[in-house]
Amino acid sequence: MSKLLQKGWRPAAVLLLLLCIWEAAVHLANIPRWLLPAPTSIALEFGNGFGGLMPHLQSTILLTIGGFLIGCTIGIIVAIVLHMLPGVQEAVYPLLILSQNVPIIVLAPLLVIWFGFGLLPKIIVITLVCFFPVTIAAMNGFRTTPSEMKHYMLMAGAKKTQLFAKLEWPHALPAVFSGLKISATYSVMGAVISEWLGAKKGIGVYMTLASSSFRTDRVFVAIFIIMIVSLVFFGLITAAERWALKWREEES
Amino acid sequence: MALLKIEHLSKSFDHLHVLEDIHLHVNAGEFVTILGPSGSGKSTLFHLIGGLLKPDEGKIRLNGEDMTGKRGLISYMPQQPTLFPWRTILDNVLLGQELQGKRDEQLAIEMIEKAGLAGYENAFPGQLSGGMKQRVAFIRALLSPQSLICLDEPFSALDDFTRLEMQQWLLSTWTTYQKTILFITHSIEEALFLSDRIIVLSTNPATVKQEFIIPFERPREKSLILSSEFLQWKRELTESIFER
Known part of the structure; x- marks a missing residue:
């Protein structure tokens, strides 16, 4: 805890300073609430409306976790398949990159037209933003397996599955985790965007309602909630990484 | 009886002739060293024995059976330790067994302790x-x-002090566990100190130039390398290497 305090006081101080400047600026310049609310009024709105927010938050978190798990699983499977089949990798790699060039905002309404308002188009959106960082990171991890280790395994008579399970996979794990961390933060964004498409509940819905009724304070509440959820998610993955990669900690 | 027998082995890459008509054998329980300068194709020979490469000509037999191009029939220790950083020492030591089937943790722990690494079983490399x-x-x-262990210049990356200590440790461990060793080195002293038999390779292409049976008694002590007999042998081996 004291370590957290020691490391965390600098960014916390900067954040606090920024909020103070914001607060002061809003009051001094007399900016109307619908244009830019002060941090205190955002906090107030957060406190008052928390009960009504809960169902939205819950739905977004569930969607995020579901989409993240599916997206990352697909990402890892794609990486493994492409690694095992170099020919396919060459053929498909440009397609992978192109998939990231399609603007999600444009694609999302199309997905609704194709698949309706159910869960499927939402999961597709999240998967699309989630799988890419994981796939690229995992593939890179597999590829950079030290040749002398591979050489040892082959000399010792390792089969292809053993080579993968005992060498390439554990070697790629740190890389996979950095991919997962990026995907974790993306997945929250993906969930919110997918909720814009049409959902009954969710932070995305709450946000759309708030902005169309000029409740700017609520928009900011939504923004802060998204940030906090992303941070928590990131923290969870980091904790899982620490646990799975104990050997790295002890090395240093 | 010869555990490993190499007959008429030749290998070339494109136009580079690396090995030509290599003949050698290793008896069960023997410590044989292949001595040759860097780039003499020693590692290629190991890759052939390990089955990573296929020879152009010739056969490699293990216990009389043809093992040319087959993997996993020898045990191997590379130049770099290549321990897996995510495995504990115990799991690293058991990797070779794991690939072939069963793990024997009891024996592994015993050997780790004997190697002076007690307490490190669960440490990381x-x-x-x-x-x-x-x-x-x-x-x-x-x-x-596997009964045959191939060691590919295992001590070349160590400093002199550690190397000498390691050589002695290797000998004592080897005597305890009675395995057959095929050792590759470019160090004349190392070869003399460790082996029962030394096979000197020539370069470009590598052929078996000469074979020496080393008569020093075992167990061998560090002081051996300063004895006049040892130095006499060293001279003889050096001459054999430089002789064209």
């Missing part, structure tokens, strides 16, 4: 020094179920 890592790599090779 990153916490070990260079000499300790090589010990672990050798135990891994010893624990592998």
Whole structure:
């Protein structure tokens, strides 16, 4: 805890300073609430409306976790398949990159037209933003397996599955985790965007309602909630990484 | 009886003739060293024995059976320790067994302790020094179920002090566990100190130039390398290497 305090006081101080400047600026310049609310009024709105927010938050978190798990699983499977089949990798790699060039905002309404308002188009959106960082990171991890280790395994008579399970996979794990961390933060964004498409509940819905009724304070509440959820998610993955990669900690 | 027998082995890459008509054998329980300058094709020979490469001509037999191009029939210790950083020392040592089937943790722990690494069973390789890592790599090779161990210049990356210590440790461990060793080195002293028999290779292409049976009694002590007999042998081997 004291370590957290020691490391965390600098960014916390900067954040606090920024909020103070914001607060002061809003009051001094007399900016109307619908244009830019002060941090205190955002906090107030957060406190008052928390009960009504809960169902939205819950739905977004569930969607995020579901989409993240599916997206990352697909990402890892794609990486493994492409690694095992170099020919396919060459053929498909440009397609992978192109998939990231399609603007999600444009694609999302199309997905609704194709698949309706159910869960499927939402999961597709999240998967699309989630799988890419994981796939690229995992593939890179597999590829950079030290040749002398591979050489040892082959000399010792390792089969292809053993080579993968005992060498390439554990070697790629740190890389996979950095991919997962990026995907974790993306997945929250993906969930919110997918909720814009049409959902009954969710932070995305709450946000759309708030902005169309000029409740700017609520928009900011939504923004802060998204940030906090992303941070928590990131923290969870980091904790899982620490646990799975104990050997790295002890090395240093 | 010859455990490993290499007959008429030749290998070339494109136009580069690396090995030509190599003949050699290793008897069960013997310590044989292949001595040759860097780039003499020693590693290629190991890759052939290990089955990573296929020879252009010739056969490699293990216990009389043809093992040319087959993998996993020998145990191997590379130049670098190549321990897996995510495995504990115990798991690293058991890797060779794991690939072939069963794990024998009891024996592994016993060997780790005998190697002076007691208490490190659950440590990770990153916490070990260079000499300790090589010990672990050798135990891994010893624990592998295959009867022939091939060591590819295992001590070349160590400093002189550690190397001498490691050589002696290797000898005592080898006597305890009675395995057959085929050792590659470019160090004349190392070859003399360790082996029962030394096979000198020539370069470009590599052929077996000469074979020496080393008569020093075992167990061998460090002081051996300063004896006049040892120095006499060293002279003879050096001459054999430089002779064209």
